[in-house]
Amino acid sequence: MLKQFFIICSGADTDILKTASIGEQNKYAGIGATVFFTAVMAFIASSYALYTVFDNTYISIGFGLVWGLLIFNLDRFIVSTIKKRGNFLNQLLQATPRLILALIIAIVISKPLELKIFEKEINQVLLIEKNAMTLQNQEDIALQFSPKEIELKQNIATLQNEITTKEAEVNTLYNTYISEAEGTSGTNKLGKGPVYKEKRDKHDTAFAELQQLKTDNKAKISTIEGELSQLNLDYQLQVTNTQPIIDGFDGLMARLNALNTLPWLPSFFIFLLFLAIETSPIIAKLLSPKGEYDFKLEDQETAIKTVVEQRVQERKLSAKADFKINDKIYSDLSEEDELYQYKRKKARALIQLQADAFYKQQQKAL
Structure with a gap:
């Protein structure tokens, strides 16, 4: 079986x-x-x-x-x-x-x-490629968020510099009115005179402005830090959404390419x-x-071929004989007087009918 x-x-x-x-x-x-x-x-x-x-x-x-x-x-x-x-x-x-x-x-x-x-070697190659693609993807996405992040961080630094500059100004005013009270600078008179009071008022005003500036800038910095946190969340979300595409990079073409990298x-x-x-x-x-099968197969096929060729040749000879017979028949018929007279009679009748029809059409036209 x-x-x-x-x-x-x-x-x-x-x-x-x-x-x-x-x-x-x-x-x-x-x-x-x-x-x-x-x-x-x-x-x-x-x-x-x-x-x-x-x-x-x-x-x-x-x-x-x-x-x-x-x-x-x-x-x-x-x-x-x-x-x-x-x-x-x-x-x-x-x-x-x-x-x-x-x-x-x-x-x-x-x-x-x-x-x-x-498969194991190909998986290793694909893992290396996926890791490289992951890092490259993170860098590419980071390039989209970097300008905004740099701008926000610069805004925070500017606000912090404003506070630092104001603090330095307040400290300078503080040292000025203290030195006036001690008599080590300014009027060089010990005690709290009118000049001291004037310098003390300037310091207090600047200090109040510093406190207000700290309050305002801290609120602004907090808002900007919130924007930075949201920006980081958007970055992580985009990385997370694109990672499945990289994880799915193990189709037929990827595996064939990985196979080509192996020895x-x-x-x-x-x-x-x-x-x-x-x-x-x-x-x-x-x-x-x-072998025996080949000889028998050849004998069978050639036998069929011979029969088919013989039948084709017979059909050709039969058609050739028919053409010759038809030619001879029509040649003999063309020489018979009886057939000639019969066709002459019919042709005469046809011409007469045509003449009568033409005469009637002309008569109607007149």
Whole structure:
């Protein structure tokens, strides 16, 4: 039962193989098994590749099954259309397009399996890329908020400088009126005279202005600090909203690019393995000697070809004979006087009818 299934997978004529030897049947069963298991590998590979795209098991398996059946049909067609006819060079030329197609199929099958085999290494490469993208994303977003942040911080520094300048002014006035009271500067008179009182009033006024300035500027600084906090929250929110895009950077194209950054030799050997599997039925057919099945298939096809060619030739000869007979018949008829007189009579009657019709039309017109 299994042997018969693999023979069907090989694309061989089962009716002819039934009459062939056991060895010939085993050869085509082996070719069919290779075709079948290549399709199974294509199903697994495409299912995994599509899972990285759709992230859904059922969809991936469904599309993977369709892809596996497509590869199975292509391989079966490739193997079944290679005929053991003519010399080896003719057979090789016949198989060249099929070998190119097998090469393409091998690439398509091997790549998804390479992604699975080197999954851990690819994840490491993607992690490094995601970290770099995260840092770059934070820097790019920060560039959007930096001008506003710098402006707010400069406003805070300006308000604080105003307080510092006013404090320095108040301290200077304080030292001035104290020195006046001690008699170490100004009038150089010890005691609290009119000059002292004047300088003390200036200090008190400036001190009151300082207190008011501190109150006003602290309120302004508090408002600006609130704007800075909101600006920081907006920055964190935008970083948080864009991070899932970076976290989801692990699709099929990203994994293929990550695979290309890894050493090429392991991937190349895996590709060669699948290339050998994919082309093995074709190579086996090319290298194997012409067997019993090939002779019987050629005998059947050439017999049909001979019958078809014979029927075509018979139709050509029959048509040629019909043309000659028709030519002779019409040639003989053209020489018969009876037929001439009959056609002459009919032609005369037709001309008379035409003349009568023309006469009636002219009569109506007048």
